[in-house]
Amino acid sequence: MLLxxxxxxxxxxxGYGGQQSYNAIQNLQKYEETAQKMAKYSNExxxxxxxTRTTQAAGVVALALSLVASVLLAFRGRSMGFLVRTLAxxxxxxxxxxxxxxxxxxxGGSKRVPLPKMGSYNDAQKQTEDLLQVLERLMFLWFATSVLCVLAGY
Incomplete structure (x- = not known):
């Protein structure tokens, strides 16, 4: 039951992280056209x-995997077999x-300074920082379920 x-x-x-990710990507897309034009002239x-694209995609994939795995384990975990439940x-x-x-x-390596007149981009930075915290909390929750599986013999 606890598991x-x-x-x-x-x-x-x-799901909450997915909302943060969605909002960040929506805000970043407002600058996509300008960024693409700049990319034509600058390697940097x-x-x-x-x-920007690959890091946001990594967050989306991790959240999606976590959502699917947690729902499957919550509602179908007992039928998945000991090895799957233990290693998931x-x-x-x-x-x-x-x-x-x-x-x-x-x-998140160093706190990014908000850019003047780039409100949506600054919002995207904040939402991405929030997403990083969600990913960290999820990671610890998965660690907790891992320990519980081992201790309880699920």
């Missing part, structure tokens, strides 16, 4: 655009760790 509650909490947190602008949690914790570190290297 099921934790998986439902993971699903809810992944092209690198920044690519990194550490696998998901590892995926979230990798996604979070990849995003943090670009978005």
């Amino acid at each position: 099921q509650v934790l998986h439902i909490a993971q699903a809810a947190l992944a 602008a092209e690198r920044q655009l690519k990194k 949690s550490p696998f998901m914790a590892g995926c979230l760790f990798l996604a979070q570190q990849y995003m943090k290297d670009y978005w």
